[in-house]
Amino acid sequence: GAGVSQSPRYKVAKRGQDVALRCDPISGHVSLFWYQQALGQGPEFLTYFQNEAQLDKSGLPSDRFFAERPEGSVSTLKIQRTQQEDSAVYLCASSYSQPGSGNTIYFGEGSWLTVV
Amino acid sequence: KQEVTQIPAALSVPEGENLVLNCSFTDSAIYNLQWFRQDPGKGLTSLLLIQSSQREQTSGRLNASLDKSSGRSTLYIAASQPGDSATYLCGVGLTGGGNKLTFGTGTQLKVEL
Numbered sequence: 001g002a003g004v005s006q007s008p009r010y011k012v013a014k015r016g017q018d019v020a021l022r023c024d025p026i027s028g029h030v031s032l033f034w035y036q037q038a039l040g041q042g043p044e045f046l047t048y049f050q051n052e053a054q055l056d057k058s059g060l061p062s063d064r065f066f067a068e069r070p071e072g073s074v075s076t077l078k079i080q081r082t083q084q085e086d087s088a089v090y091l092c093a094s095s096y097s098q099p100g101s102g103n104t105i106y107f108g109e110g111s112w113l114t115v116v
Numbered sequence: 117k118q119e120v121t122q123i124p125a126a127l128s129v130p131e132g133e134n135l136v137l138n139c140s141f142t143d144s145a146i147y148n149l150q151w152f153r154q155d156p157g158k159g160l161t162s163l164l165l166i167q168s169s170q171r172e173q174t175s176g177r178l179n180a181s182l183d184k185s186s187g188r189s190t191l192y193i194a195a196s197q198p199g200d201s202a203t204y205l206c207g208v209g210l211t212g213g214g215n216k217l218t219f220g221t222g223t224q225l226k227v228e229l
Binding site: 043045091110 | 157
């Protein structure tokens with residue numbers, strides 16, 4: 001596609017509900033990243049995939065957060081038993097190259113999660 | 117742990133003014149540094165990417181410089197326009213981390229007519 005596509009754009013979840021956020025990266029991009037952005041803050045790294053391999057999940061805040069990219073293309077970020085502090089924008093990004101070569105990174109418009 | 121600071125947090129200037137946004141980082145072992153803009157309700161758009169071996173990058177009215185030894189980068193915007201109004205974010209990638217970026221909290225820029 002022309003850019004990184006994320007769905008849903010907006011999600012309101014009741015506390016305790018599970019949510020799944022989807023990311024369609026730019027076709028052919030090897031690297032895929034998830035970031036979390038709280039209101040008024042910069043994005044914070046959650047996890048990174050190189051093709052289907054999850055190489056870094058050091059930023060996931062708890063074991064309620066889980067991400068996958070089973071075929072090396074579309075990725076899903078799942079949050080179990082949502083809590084109010086999970087309310088944020090979840091940004092997906094992709095780039096062509098492998099880590100360490102630092103090509104331009106392209107972000108989606110984000111999934112805005114509100115937990116009530 | 118890398119920490120990134122952006123100053124000022126907010127800036128309001130009249131149209132046509134040249135301006136400088138600042139980004140500082142604590143760990144100089146960086147691989148690259150990227151400047152992004154973010155419009156309200158939108159994702160981030162990459163403006164300029166500077167590799168650690170480079171001193172500056174230019175694109176149109178934008179010029180970004182990098183001084184690794186002092187842990188600083190600046191984004192220079194020439195002849196500002198109302199369409200430049202947005203939040204500008206600096207993202208720093210550490211050696212071996214590629215696009216695993218640590219971000220500052222951004223500078224919110226408003227260019228007034």
